[in-house]
Amino acid sequence: MIELTPTQIRGLKLANDGDLFPQPAKRWTHENAGITYARTDRFKERPQKVKFLTNTTVDELRALGFLQRRNLSEVLEEDAHEITMAGKIWLLKNK
Incomplete structure (x- = not known):
């Protein structure tokens, strides 16, 4: 069983x-992430922060096999990443 940190x-x-x-x-x-506003707030529009990851967290998840590069022909720092089936299964078992 692989244990992940809350950040991961x-x-x-x-x-x-x-x-x-x-x-x-x-x-x-x-891609194109921006500040959004809460739907449930009727009187004020409170901005929701953009969720993000750091390079180290992406590297750790890629090393564990939970993330993979989408396009191997591009440079590593410019390439998009997607979740693998192992990552989806881990989330299903440990939510």
């Missing part, structure tokens, strides 16, 4: 929502 679990859940793309400042998030 959040990163795996973020990758499960969609592919991760490199952003400035060594961060990874969804």
Whole structure:
């Protein structure tokens, strides 16, 4: 059984929502991610923060086999990453 840190679990859940793309400042998030607003707040629009991962978390998840590169012909730092079947199964068993 592989144990993940809470940061790695959040990163795996973020990758499960969609592919991760490199952003400035060594961060990874969804393509064209922006600040969104809470749907349940009727009186004020509270911004929801953009969820992101750091390079180290992406590297750790890739080393464990939970993330993989989408396009091997591109440079590693510019290539999008997606969740593998092993990552999906780990999330199903450990949610």
